[in-house]
Amino acid sequence: MKIVLQNLTKIFPSRNKKSHEEVVAVNNFNFEIPDGKLIGLLGPSGCGKSTTLYMISGLQKPSSGKIFFGDDDVTELSTENRGIGLVFQNYALYPHLTVKQNILFPLQNLKGKDKLDKDTMLNRAYEAAKLVQIEQLLDRKPSELSGGQQQRVAIARALVKMPRVLLLDEPLSNLDARLRLQTREEIRRIQKETGITTVFVTHDQEEAMSISDMIVVMKTGIVQQIGKPQDVYDDPANLFVAKFLGTPPINVFSGRVKGGTLYIGGDAVMDIQTVADQEVTVGIRPEGFVLDDNGPLKCKPTNVEVMGRDVSIVSTHDASLNPLVRSIVNADSKIDIGSEYVRYAVKPHKIFIFSKETEERIYFEVK
Amino acid sequence: MVESKQQWKAWLYLAPAIVLLLIFTVWPIINTVAMAFMEDYSGLAKIGGDASFHFGFGNFVKVAQNAEFKQALTNTIFLCLITVPVSTVLALLIAVALHAIKPLQKALQTIFFLPYVTNSIAIGMVFAAMFNVIGSVGTRRPLISSYGIVNDIIRFFGGNWVNWINSGSDYWANMFVLIVYIVWNALPFKILILLGGLTSINKQYYEAAKVDSTPRWRVLTRITVPLLSPMLAYVVITGFIAGFKEYTSIVGIFGESMGPVHEAHRLNTMVGLIYDSLASNNQGRASAAALILFGIILVVTLINLWVSKKRVHY
Numbered sequence: 001m002k003i004v005l006q007n008l009t010k011i012f013p014s015r016n017k018k019s020h021e022e023v024v025a026v027n028n029f030n031f032e033i034p035d036g037k038l039i040g041l042l043g044p045s046g047c048g049k050s051t052t053l054y055m056i057s058g059l060q061k062p063s064s065g066k067i068f069f070g071d072d073d074v075t076e077l078s079t080e081n082r083g084i085g086l087v088f089q090n091y092a093l094y095p096h097l098t099v100k101q102n103i104l105f106p107l108q109n110l111k112g113k114d115k116l117d118k119d120t121m122l123n124r125a126y127e128a129a130k131l132v133q134i135e136q137l138l139d140r141k142p143s144e145l146s147g148g149q150q151q152r153v154a155i156a157r158a159l160v161k162m163p164r165v166l167l168l169d170e171p172l173s174n175l176d177a178r179l180r181l182q183t184r185e186e187i188r189r190i191q192k193e194t195g196i197t198t199v200f201v202t203h204d205q206e207e208a209m210s211i212s213d214m215i216v217v218m219k220t221g222i223v224q225q226i227g228k229p230q231d232v233y234d235d236p237a238n239l240f241v242a243k244f245l246g247t248p249p250i251n252v253f254s255g256r257v258k259g260g261t262l263y264i265g266g267d268a269v270m271d272i273q274t275v276a277d278q279e280v281t282v283g284i285r286p287e288g289f290v291l292d293d294n295g296p297l298k299c300k301p302t303n304v305e306v307m308g309r310d311v312s313i314v315s316t317h318d319a320s321l322n323p324l325v326r327s328i329v330n331a332d333s334k335i336d337i338g339s340e341y342v343r344y345a346v347k348p349h350k351i352f353i354f355s356k357e358t359e360e361r362i363y364f365e366v367k
Numbered sequence: 368m369v370e371s372k373q374q375w376k377a378w379l380y381l382a383p384a385i386v387l388l389l390i391f392t393v394w395p396i397i398n399t400v401a402m403a404f405m406e407d408y409s410g411l412a413k414i415g416g417d418a419s420f421h422f423g424f425g426n427f428v429k430v431a432q433n434a435e436f437k438q439a440l441t442n443t444i445f446l447c448l449i450t451v452p453v454s455t456v457l458a459l460l461i462a463v464a465l466h467a468i469k470p471l472q473k474a475l476q477t478i479f480f481l482p483y484v485t486n487s488i489a490i491g492m493v494f495a496a497m498f499n500v501i502g503s504v505g506t507r508r509p510l511i512s513s514y515g516i517v518n519d520i521i522r523f524f525g526g527n528w529v530n531w532i533n534s535g536s537d538y539w540a541n542m543f544v545l546i547v548y549i550v551w552n553a554l555p556f557k558i559l560i561l562l563g564g565l566t567s568i569n570k571q572y573y574e575a576a577k578v579d580s581t582p583r584w585r586v587l588t589r590i591t592v593p594l595l596s597p598m599l600a601y602v603v604i605t606g607f608i609a610g611f612k613e614y615t616s617i618v619g620i621f622g623e624s625m626g627p628v629h630e631a632h633r634l635n636t637m638v639g640l641i642y643d644s645l646a647s648n649n650q651g652r653a654s655a656a657a658l659i660l661f662g663i664i665l666v667v668t669l670i671n672l673w674v675s676k677k678r679v680h681y
Contacts, residue, residue, distance in 0.1 A: 057578065059577065079574075079577045079578055080578075080580040084578060086574075086575070086578045088571050092572055092575040094572060094575075094589075094590060096593040096594065096680035105579060105581070106580070109581050161579070
């Protein structure tokens with residue numbers, strides 16, 4: 001089931017009656033979510049990602065715009081009739097019911113021609129439990145489960161009624177780091193097995209990048225960029241997206257273009273003929289640095305962190321907008337921390353320049 | 368653990384409460400138990416110098432043999448069994464409704480809470496006025512000047528007027544008035560407790576139920592009631608305890624005669640029996656009746672706790 005969001009906007013009225021200040025949580029969101037894909041809504045807190053999810057679920061009504069499931073306009077349809085599965089951030093498992101009763105609950109609500117007999121319901125519940133691998137926990141109460149197990153029960157409860165769309169609100173935020181890695185793979189597997197169009201919300205870019213077919217990066221209610229995770233990472237539309245994606249984060253410098261050459265501080269980093277002279281912000285991915293004794297970019301090294309396969313060199317540069325410049329280079333490279341400068345060449349496809357005023361990407365061609 | 372040197376301070380701070388409790392709670396309890404077993408004991412006679420009494424179960428036997436005892440016990444149990452479930456279910460429905468509405472919520476809350484802060488004798492008198500038929504009721508050709516508001520309403524809708532509480536009235540008519548009064552009087556406390564419980568239920572359970580297309584009635588019975596069960600258990604247990612102590616409502620409506628004029632004492636309750644014994648200067652019998660009442664309340668509460676162990680989800 002594809003989901004179409006058309007000019008979707010949500011405005012919250014001001015809490016303070018005097019100021020009449022409205023909060024635009026989601027601003028003119030347009031997106032067609034392809035059928036059977038896993039989509040990550042990504043952004044810092046307050047960016048409108050959860051609001052978008054809740055509008056798709058119907059728990060919140062959009063101020064304007066439309067939502068389609070397939071060709072059906074569901075904008076005015078109440079949550080009950082949308083046929084969605086929703087996994088809440090805190091799972092919202094009914095504490096007084098056992099795992100089995102929790103999973104059966106949505107099935108017992110079915111009426112009319114959808115009504116199921118007892119055996120079918122039990123079979124469906126058992127299948128859902130098997131899918132998330134909790135079939136041995138069916139008689140426990142939620143309070144007797146670990147966070148990861150509760151999460152699986154919540155997914156099973158959402159899946160058991162075979163929803164048209166599965167929505168997950170920060171599904172991994174309550175899990176510890178190890179379980180998080182494991183569970184996100186599980187979510188990916190379950191989504192692949194069921195083929196249900198799935199939208200999930202997260203503030204963790206690594207999480208979104210690792211399992212999504214497509215990510216939507218949002219900021220203050222406005223969609224910044226939509227695309228495949230790798231494409232968005234390799235080709236960010238603006239400074240915000242470039243900064244938001246990637247660990248360690250991108251290095252940002254203030255620079256300028258003059259006479260077809262890009263300068264960072266006094267260092268002439270690269271020839272870019274196609275860009276007019278202007279002040280710019282330069283972003284370089286940590287893996288974009290290449291150690292080169294004749295390299296144009298000169299940084300003062302402060303520290304070397306060995307991370308096994310790779311080595312991270314921490315240094316400073318006068319033009320850097322971050323306190324530190326961090327590069328990741330091959331562990332075989334020899335680094336002399338005592339020397340005054342570490343010199344880098346920069347891989348052209350790992351360097352992005354942005355307008356200083358609008359922070360929009362300025363595209364260039366390397367000569 | 369507090370150092371033993373400091374312990375006298377703790378006792379000092381506790382002293383005011385402990386002294387008052389000892390004088391006005393603990394000693395009377397001990398005294399009541401003792402007096403219940405003292406036959407032919409009279410506080411008044413003791414002051415007069417006659418302190419003759421002997422120990423035995425005679426007081427209990429006399430209470431049980433009292434012609435009114437069976438009636439009082441039946442009345443008490445009957446009122447409990449009707450009013451506690453009715454008021455609890457009504458309070459639950461009102462609390463859920465109050466919780467669901469936004470406009471006027473505070474105002475309605477206040478209105479529903481008003482009976483709690485109003486004197487129950489005063490409420491009883493108002494109820495009496497509402498059900499009172501003024502005139503020569505019970506005579507062959509009654510002359511009636513006012514039927515009371517309730518009968519006026521019944522007559523407005525074409526019904527026949529009922530002799531609710533006056534001379535010649537039916538036992539069940541009396542009971543009906545009492546039940547209405549007691550239920551109404553018991554509602555505010557229960558609504559308050561249940562409303563408090565409702566606000567503490569995580570809203571996400573309701574959103575989850577909505578996502579799962581749960582019908583309203585099922586949300587109430589399968590989600591709200593179980594999640595509210597600790598409060599419901601509390602309300603039912605305290606409701607039964609209050610119900611077994613029922614007395615003021617009857618005095619409020621029927622006066623100290625505890626019944627309509629032609630059948631005084633017909634509506635007596637266990638607590639009424641205790642007061643009657645005291646009024647006839649028979650502390651021993653009053654104490655015995657109090658202990659019997661205590662025993663009944665204890666058993667009922669234990670049953671309540673036993674049931675709630677299975678039904679309540681903490």
